[in-house]
Amino acid sequence: MQLTHNFQPEKGRGDLEMDIHSDKRAFERRSCNALIALSYFNQANSYDAKVQNYGMGGMCLQSKLFLKPGATVCIRVREYPSSGALQDSADCLRWMSLAEVKWCNELPGTESASYSVGVKYQAQPY
Helix, strand or coil: CCCCCCCCCCCCCHHHCCCCCCCCCCCCCEECCCEEEEEECCCCCCEEEEEEEEECCEEEEEECCCCCCCCEEEEEEEECCCCCCCCCCCCCCCCEEEEEEEEEEECCCCCCCCEEEEEEECCCCC
């Protein structure tokens, strides 16, 4: 059985457009410049990081800390530069969440070590 997709992005949606044939993401992504506190699950130390983009299933962030793929991390938003409603919904950035590190790649051309990190949200308990 072969599945086909007839996905046509809506015109005028800017950064929300997605080509399902060239991107394996299950959810659309939105650009973001939120500052977050990031820590390994059940660890006291937290580290600053910046969200690059996010979607319903997870986010891509920039961190000075290498995060081991497979690790569980706690993410908490510190600053969100927006005038929108501050709520946790399918259309919004999660303000606090546990997530699994899916990949961590060093960013070339940065003065100090910096990493691009992909995380997948863990299911909410409700």
